[in-house]
Each structure stands twice: as structure tokens, then as C-alpha cells.
Amino acid sequence: xxxxxxxxxxxxxxxxxxxxxxxxxxxxxxxxxxxxxxxxxxxxxxxxxxxxxxxxxxxxxxxxxxxxxxxxxxxxxxxxxxxxxxxxxxxxxxxxxxxxxxxxxxxxxxxxxxxxxx
Numbered sequence: 001x002x003x004x005x006x007x008x009x010x011x012x013x014x015x016x017x018x019x020x021x022x023x024x025x026x027x028x029x030x031x032x033x034x035x036x037x038x039x040x041x042x043x044x045x046x047x048x049x050x051x052x053x054x055x056x057x058x059x060x061x062x063x064x065x066x067x068x069x070x071x072x073x074x075x076x077x078x079x080x081x082x083x084x085x086x087x088x089x090x091x092x093x094x095x096x097x098x099x100x101x102x103x104x105x106x107x108x109x110x111x112x113x114x115x116x117x118x
Contacts, residue, residue: 022046035060037089048081054089061086 026042036056043050055061068084075082 035063039089044080047079049075049083051082051084053084053086055086056089058088061088 022045024042024044026040026044028040028042030038030040032038038056038060039054041052041054053061053064055064065086068086072082072084
């Protein structure tokens with residue numbers, strides 16, 4: 001029963017998408033009262049899905065690590081291979097900015113901003 005805020009960045013590189021629909025990158029940025037700031041970087045290459053969870057709170061990292069097998073099992077059931085990594089989010093690193101710089105030039109970018117009670 002706490003508030004959460006999130007940003008979802010959807011960037012499209014139409015030329016790259018035409019070459020290969022099997023390779024995608026996603027960044028989800030969340031700010032939650034109980035978990036703190038959480039950035040989730042997801043990379044899909046063919047049937048391999050890799051995630052990096054950048055967390056500010058050690059308790060959030062422990063909770064995510066404890067439940068990662070549930071996510072892995074669900075994704076594996078869909079026919080994908082799944083790996084996850086849990087990293088401390090450094091205060092001076094702006095993952096959103098770095099992600100956008102890495103993917104430049106971006107053909108189209110949409111930012112979805114949402115608040116919810118979870």
C-alpha cells in the first residue's frame with residue numbers, strides 16, 4: 001500500500017528494426033517508496049533475455065534476488081533463456097541518460113510517465 005512512480009522509455013530505431021526484429025533493448029525507471037529507485041535494463045537477442053537491475057536499497061536487491069527464480073521460470077516456460085544481474089545504482093550515474101546516449105541516434109522516442117499505488 002505504497003506509492004510508486006515510473007518512467008518507461010520507448011525508443012525506436014526503425015532502420016535497425018527492419019534489419020533485425022529479434023534484438024530489442026528496454027529501460028524501465030521506477031521510483032518507489034519501499035524499494036527506492038530501480039532501473040531495469042532488458043536486452044533481448046533472439047531467444048536470450050538478459051536483465052540488469054540497478055537498485056539503490058540493499059533490501060530491494062535482496063528481495064529481487066530472492067524472487068528472480070520465479071521470473072526466470074516464467075520466461076523459460078515461454079521458450080526463452082533468461083539471465084539476471086543485480087547491481088548497486090551509483091548516485092552519480094544517470095542510467096537513463098547513458099542508455100539514450102548508447103542508443104543514439106534514436107529515430108523515435110516516447111516517454112510514458114505513470115504513478116500507481118502498489
